[in-house]
Amino acid sequence: MKNTDWSPQRWLRIALPAVLIVVWLLAAGLGGPTFGKISDVSTNDQASFLPASAESTVARDWQLKFVDSNVIPAVVLLTSEEPLTQDQLVEIAGLSQKMGAVPGVQKPTAPATTTIAGPIPSQDAKAVEFLVPISDTGEIKRVVAELRAELDASAPEDLSVYVTGPAGLTADLVSAFGGIDGVLLLVALLAVFVILLVVYRSVVLPLLVLFTSVFALCASILVVYYMASWDWIKLSGQSQGILSILVIGAATDYSLLFVARFREALSQVDSKWTALRQAFRGAWEPIVASGSTVILAMLCLLFSDLNSNRSLGPIAAIGILFSLLAALTCLPALLVAFGRVSFWPFMPKVESGHGHRHKHTAGGAAGLSAGMTAGMTSETSNDVERGLAGVGGVWRRIGLLIARKPRLTWVVTLVLLLAASTGIVQLQANGVSQTEVILGQSNAVDGQRALAEHFDGGSGSPVLIIADQGSKDQVLAAVERTEGITEASLYTGSGRPDATAEPVVKDGRVLINATLKDQADSESAEQVVVELRKQLPQVDSSVLVGGVSAIALDTNVTAQSDLFKIVPLVLLVILIVLILLLRSVVAPLLLIGTVVLSYVATMGVSALVFNHVFGFPGADATVPLFGFVFLVALGVDYNIFLMTRVREESLIMGTRAGVLRGLGKTGGVITSAGVVLAATFAALGIIPLLFLAQLAFIVAFGVLLDTVIVRTLLVPALSYDLGDRVWWPAKSARFGQGLLAKEGKSEPLDPARR
Template sequence: MKTVDWSPKRWLRIALPAILILIWFAAAGIGGPTFGKISDVSTNDQASFLPANAESTVVLDWQARFVDTQAIPAVVLLTSEQPLTQAQLGEISALSQKMGAVTGVQQPEPPATTTIAGPIPSADKLAVEFLVPITGTEEINTVVGDLRQVLKDSAPAGLTVYVTGPAGLTADLVSAFAGIDGVLLLVALLAVFVILLVVYRSVVLPILVLFTSVVALSASILVIYYLASWDWIKLSGQSQGILSILVIGAATDYSLLLVARFREALHQVQSKWAALGRAMRGAWEPILASGSTVILAMLCLLFSDLNSNRSLGPIAAIGIFFSLLAALTCLPALLVVFGRVAFWPFRPKVEHAHAHKHAALSKSPLTEATMHDVDLGLAGIGGLWRRVGLLIARKPRVTWVVTLVLLLAASTGVLQLQANGVSQTEVILGQSNAVDGQKALAKHFDGGSGSPVVIIVDENKQAQVLAAVTGTAGIADASFYTGNGRPDAAAQPVVKDGRVLLNATLKDQADSDAAEQVVVDLRDHLPAVDSGVLVGGVSAIALDTNVTAQRDLVKIVPLVLVVITIVLMLLLRSIVAPLLLIGSVVLSYAATMGISALVFNHVFGFPGADATVPLFGFVFLVALGVDYNIFLMTRVREESLLMGTHAGVLRALGKTGGVITSAGVVLAATFAALGVIPLLFLAQLAFIVAFGVLLDTVIVRSLLVPAVTYDVGNHVWWPSKLSKRGPTGTQRNADAPERVGIPIP
């Protein structure tokens, strides 16, 4: 057949790549410095990610009317192994003035002299606590750090000092996210570089691919920084870390598909421009379809009720968009500049077309039609992927049935998944003064000290509500807000718009399951006393977050599946194939979550999982898992148009096996890098996505999908014309496009 290869004029060959590379250099130059500023527009306040109609959110609005401040309480705890003496208590009392002088601690309004409540001795005389309001005008981790330093320098000898409570826990959470800008990015890039070095045995190519990933990340962070600074989106340390990993992984995946096509074309033609043209013709559609699928899947999060989920949608979509754009513009420009040098020292050489024959195909008897498919589909394919192809050609049904049974068995582990949320003290996996302080606090005081349940009550029902609250199991004591730093039984409650504010101290830690159950009990019983009562506070925020996250899972999962199915139908011009692919990725997700549950419970010993883990795991695994199926099935369709479905499956598997597996390993390694941040949510997400991607690329995409497609045959393309072709593909379909420059066997 006639080969048509395009080569631009000399001036365009020089100008076009240069302009594209300069544009991306500029994006990196402007966006790169933004890495250091992104934390300025990031927040880790759990309350800010609640839905606007959550009861705890409404309580926050009411609370702001009573207390004209955004102060976050810190609980300062000093403990001793021996009962505290009067002399020690005197020294401890003097700490109040020193803590009040720390920048960021709320200052009193005259005639009050301090906003700090305490010292409050424990009943066992082994501990003393202060309640220190932090205004939030300074970086909270800085204020808490200064408090800890003042206490370390000034506290009586022999005492152990903690700064805990909501402010202390938030500060340690912020400190845990501090690794995102540096260590996380370095680990991810290093992992990608090493993998590419091993796979391609080239020093130049990994640098080109990583440059593409880095400029994509720089451009996306630049855009996200300004959107967050304009308050158009909410950026958290959690979404910031996911963004970096997602962009590097996705950009590398798309780049590897183009690189594989480019190297394949360099074996066919001498001109690097002709090779790039062939590579782009073969790669742009699956890359664009893959990127679009992930973008649409991420944007489905906009329908989430939980603001933290909703905010991640556009952030991730922006990252994928720039990954897609860089892979289709920056990398092609770099490849055409470097040409074969990109693969140095193993430069691709032009090969003459020739048939590869293998004498012994199998010990098992093969039909004449199967022999034809193997000869045609596996011509020139050797090594592992030839053996996999032969397995599928010999026993397609046995292959997919056995694989299906194994995946279903793995899926049963999902029954052990404990994704009902965990306490904030269990979120931080590394050393934390605040976490240790919460444990010590529970030994000497009521666990909910400093983090009360906040109840908004009708002023005419205050006595009845107070009686109902104090009579509720799990409540240690309760008092109305009187405008003072400490409860004053003689003072009258502050009234705002006919409402009063009641603070109820919990017996258990505010972030425990027991505390959340108290909130549930109060919400169930108090409306009988006051129909307009509202129950909020730290425990209520955690409860509402978990409930909303579980509701989002039920809403977002079907939406993502519908969107991806429609994209696949448009791409593959089929109904059957997309349904098979969606079924495979859902099964892969279920198996991944089943194995993850077993590992979390019995290997890592995690206390449970964040309620958002199943949703994030689903969105990432389904969207990214479909990527690899798109890479495979678009090539299957391309080859099927030329040689029939059976041979096309074997050919596509042999040609894409190495590159898709490499892409999967790279993506798994980048997500595994999230494990360097000592936070339970990110550690679990890192394992789920890394394991799930490997399962998808090694088992699902290599065995299940090809075997099912081979077994179903041409019917997989129904209702397109391709489904009506002969079983061996000996007749050329009328709608089959010319594959420019590639001879048909």
């Protein structure tokens, strides 16, 4: 087949790239400014992510009827090494008025009263606490910061001051997410630029790819911002960080695949437009298939019961969609505008001998040395010669290894992955306390630890029980008898318990506040909630148990339920896409099996690293699900890149030669893409939050494992060993027809030769 130069009309050559570039510049111009505003439509309130049917959600709705506002309590704690003196206590008491004057602290309804409870001294006389209601929850970070500043200026000297409790922890959590908008993006882009610079040894190409990725991210941010502002989705700092990393990584991956095809075509033809057309023919199907697979996998999260997971689905899908569009429109426009200069200073030149797409050396193994063909049959040598023609370096050596001992290669690789998988039994994904979520320095976390030393751990974050008015005394007595509860009282409308006042009644129900012995977000506190939900319905069948501990418990239970619901759905969707793409049943099943094995091995290694290297206290309950969705969807991407090329080559030269050829031609670009994606996800580790640090390691390690081991050795060796059977139910006679036509043969080769 002879390659002929092709070029559109002059006006189209100028107008088409210009229009596409202008459109993406416009998207970047509109989306870029929303980076600074997206935190305005983001929430990190754990309660808002629970389903409406969760008991803690229903209890929270009832709580709002009693307090008449969406207030978050802050616990202000002052501690001393020695018992506090009377003068210090008098000075501490005066802080109540100063804290009440801070903008955002709930104001009293009557001039002579205060909404702040305290000062409350500890039994050891070394600490005092205040319960400060924060009404301006939209500016909680600012309010807590001003509270801390006021206390630092006004509190007695030699006292340690903390603002903790739900409000303090939320403020520090928001601060931890503060690096997402700028620092995270900068680190990710810098990592991508350096990797591309090393791989392609070009100054221009990395910039073109980065522009493509940034344009895709700006367009994604713009759409997500408005969806969140219209309350179509719930955006969290967690989802925001994942979106940025996912778009940069995916857009770069798709771009690299297109760039590889474009560069390969430039070595065969003179015209950059002809090269662009050939690149489109070879790249659009795997890119669209890969992007569609990830989009569908992400949309499976819509079936999650956790609102945080359900919202991440469309957010991630939007990011992948724009990554896909940018790689197929913006990048080609930039490449054709710059032409061969895109690869400066090592610009590709047209190689001689490209009258045919594949150069085939007559004589079978004549082009291979005796050492290379040792132990091979003549048929195998022919496959190797055809498949590895023009392939050099490490990919030629890997191809020879697979051709010589395909079964030994995949068996050894399989055993290693199974061994790594055994570590998954040590994965502790049952959730962690909120004080362990923040990895960096936190005044609120330090305050929670100090609070537990002087007061009941659950001070400021009580268990909330909604009970029928007629059974309030029996329910209160049952709560007080429960192990792990230090005290309980009916809500009377004031900040402190008052046994002489009448309880507030709303729609025939009362609110009971129960103080926990342990921290409200600890595992022991969650067990108290479990016990209350078991015992209290025997007294009042309509009772509801809520609060911080109940929210944490319901979140963990729902997350684990989602895992068993979403995983089979994602696998089914990906399997269907692969069957349609590869026109086969065996190959898709093989790919699904290897990617799942890669995921399990990754989680096994991650569990060992988390427990014995990093010393993490456990893992968030959503980590296994997020790890699965990202690793399986993105892992299949690389197998799609490989197997679509293998199928393309197999139709020309036969399956076994096609496997070697496909591996040799895609090896470099897929490895580069894997390293880029691993580096971008690793950037999440700069955010001092346990969940993101764990997700960063899981995805980065998993992508490298999948790229270096699964896609390089396991999948090619299995495919080579199966031969034409890997394409079942397609007939084996279809494969190698291009070579037969070239050699002038009328009958297909014996399938055993392949």
